[in-house]
Amino acid sequence: MQGKATVRYLIRATDLPGLNSLVQRVRKIADGAALMTETTVTTKTVSAVSNLLGNLPLERAMQNNLERLGPPPFDDEDRAFAAEIQKTLTDADIAAAFNRAGVPVRKGVPLADEIIPLEAKGAQMVGSTDVGDVSWVVPTVQARGATYAIGTPGHSWQLTAQGKSPLAHKGMVHVAKVMAGVAVDALNDPKLIEAAQADLAARTAAVPYVCPLPDDLQPPIHMGKN
Numbered sequence: 001m002q003g004k005a006t007v008r009y010l011i012r013a014t015d016l017p018g019l020n021s022l023v024q025r026v027r028k029i030a031d032g033a034a035l036m037t038e039t040t041v042t043t044k045t046v047s048a049v050s051n052l053l054g055n056l057p058l059e060r061a062m063q064n065n066l067e068r069l070g071p072p073p074f075d076d077e078d079r080a081f082a083a084e085i086q087k088t089l090t091d092a093d094i095a096a097a098f099n100r101a102g103v104p105v106r107k108g109v110p111l112a113d114e115i116i117p118l119e120a121k122g123a124q125m126v127g128s129t130d131v132g133d134v135s136w137v138v139p140t141v142q143a144r145g146a147t148y149a150i151g152t153p154g155h156s157w158q159l160t161a162q163g164k165s166p167l168a169h170k171g172m173v174h175v176a177k178v179m180a181g182v183a184v185d186a187l188n189d190p191k192l193i194e195a196a197q198a199d200l201a202a203r204t205a206a207v208p209y210v211c212p213l214p215d216d217l218q219p220p221i222h223m224g225k226n
Helices: 016-037 056-069 076-086 091-101 131-137 157-161 166-188 190-204
Strands: none
Touching: 056 166, 056 190, 076 166, 166 190
């Protein structure tokens, strides 16, 4: 029987306070398993990220830029290619994309041709990114651009197949213009920056940011080396 083993757990929660309590619970489970098997266990944090905080003033500024620019300039060839990709998807894949955006399902629409309203209530999207930690310290806003056929699942061959297509490039440039527009707005309007900072202060007043990484943690650059 193996005398020693190493296991890495990825623990997720919807927010930072919930994550901290969940981590402690997982550690207790490990301690209990060690007691049952008369073994020992040690734990070490090797990575951690926080949830993303929104920022309404910056979100409004970004929405204004999206509406000013309109949808990406897709052409008939882009739509034809996206339609071929959609043939490999299920109706559920396509419906899920509309549901995530919080808009009604539309048949025969291979690419985004409208700007989603800011007030649209879509399904919660989850993931892991260190942008979350940035958003607890600096007012942050993110954009989702149209760079693939509606319904394309993440981490799929369909997503990879569209990665270097003209439609993906057009969508990327489009959203880059939106981001640049928000930056110009912030540079030209000190009140926007003040409002964004006030929004962040209000969101973190009750729960200040505490980095989920231990103070003495060093980058795990040794991992994977023999």
